[in-house]
Amino acid sequence: MLSLSIENLVVRVPDLQQPVLVIDRLDVPSGQHLAVTGGSGSGKSTLLNIVSGLERVRQGRVLWNGSDIAPLSESGRDRWRAQNVGLVMQDFHLFAGLTALANVLLPARLAGAADAATVARAQDLLARVGLARPSQRVETMSRGEMQRVAIARALLRQPGVIVADEPTASLDVESGAAVGDLLLEVATETGSTLIVASHDPRLIERLDRRLALAAGRIVTDSAAAEVAA
């Protein structure tokens, strides 16, 4: 649903001479499933933060469906992200003391965007990710179940792009595989663009395209390789 174009992006952090991320050009077509790989310090997380508007773009352009998010203010990016990005993180970031349903609805509620339809959708999503009890408190769930709640939360506002940062890294092999399957399925079902940063080879190999980063630069791009081939 959302296509991404990055142009002349340079990201620096205050105490480092070298930029942490440099991308001259990157195009991700709408609906593509992209894997981003690379060791720690490769710029993987920075790329995810940049494309999801968590971090401000100071140099270069980040265009989603042709509109640049770089000039947006902090609050503007918050709003944009809430409407367009579904985030899934390694540590789930669920809120203890709340039910699965309340966790799915929390960001929408805090943004004042939780109407009856949204609540109904949250319940459907929990059923879709395979959780039978929306009223279960999250702290009583297994890690695999927690990540399912997190995926349901990411999907709530029908995002154009799902950004997942190591979604399987804190799970055992079995639940990791199940969560990987689920992510790919829902992304395909909704037609969302999917960007996954991962070390998990079994997840990576199932994605359309693989991007390898090292020291803040793209070192291999399976799409470019195919074109070259």
Added chain:
Amino acid sequence: MISFVLADLRRLWLGAFVLVLLVALATALGVAVTLQERALRLGSARAAERFDLVVGAAGSETQLVLSSVFLQPSPLPLVPGSVLAKLATDPRVAWAAPVGFGDSFMGYPLVGTTTALVKGTTAGFAEGGLFAHEGEAIVGAAVHLPLGAEIKPMHGTAETGGETHTEITYRVVGRVKPTGTPWDRAILVPVQAVWHIHGLGHDHHDEDHDEDHEGHHDEDHHAAEAHGHDHHEDEGASVPAVQQVSDVGAPSDAAPPSAVPADHDHDGEGEHGADDHDEDGHHHGHIDPDAALNEVFTDEAPGLPAILVKPKTIADAYRLRQEYRTAGTLAVFPGEVLTRLYGTLGDAKMVLSAVAAGSQALVAAALLLVSVIHVTQRRRQIGALRAFGAPRLAVFGIVWSELLVLVLMGIALGFGGGYLAARLIGDAFTRQTGVILPVEFAAGDGAMALILLATGMVFAAIPALMAYRQSPAQALRS
């Protein structure tokens, strides 16, 4: 958002509880000081309300007011009976009544006085009526004695080892309606009876004794005027029984015969006088409980610790006060003396208020410290909220309202606790002194609550602002 805030507070209930407790204690301290001070001021002012002008012998103004209005036993110098006689006939005076104290019964002070004072200072009787005979007594609202009860007065108080007067038994004939003053704890008897018990001012029906008495009276008056104070102190040193009580009658009569100081006796006759006392038991043989009251006072009346005067007009009150401020007598407006006392009390209140404010500042600082640490610990959680699309304002609101809920609860509990503490202290005070302390909130307390609340809001905004400003990407990375 509310459910999130509540879930958060439930999760951190122990820390939240401690914070609420801290705020509540600091608030309660300030509230209790304010309420108690106000109650003390109002309560004592009300106690003094009906006492327009008090005349006593020259000495301490504060002591005179404490003894007469608040019935605190203390050795007062005596004012000659002639002063009462003069005041009673003064055209500017509505009524003037003697206040004689020194005796007690079951811990209640016995006050010898007149019907005029009872009528002038009380709002009527709850049961029974005024005393009409020497052997009758009326009790204040807080005295636990039924009508018809017998009262055997004790000289001084039980604590100071006073002796019981065996020569008279009063009978309770009336109970006064509550006045909210220490007089609620008093037993009022005809001053005439008190004098007679102590062998003073009784009728001239025994020639022999009379002469003896005249001599005594002269001596008494002389003592009261010139050496009254010294005498009392002497006695205080030698006789614990009278150390804390000012005497109704003359010092020589009050002290047990064996303890009569030598310098007290008039030349030569002294020994005889003392013996005489022994044999006669303080001249105590002349009490007739059924004797009618005579409330016309002459110059022959014995010395008195205090005279309560009801002037006819305010101008009269000022003129009388002026006239009776002489070398030998003292005239005070109790209200004025209290105002001066409040000046001192006000200083104490300032110190206490400063202590309370200091503790509130400490708690505010602790609150700030804890909440800043808390927000720092929750960096990632707050960052995640932002990342998932919660607006910055919502993040600010969460942190702010969480703290505000705690502060609000603390302030509410503190006001309740402070009120309760002030009430408990006030009740204990009332039981001891009879002064009813009206513990009540005033409009100014609302302002205090608002100031506390506003301070809490500002302080809570600091960590909320920290949460508002922090970048979600950085927070998540840490």
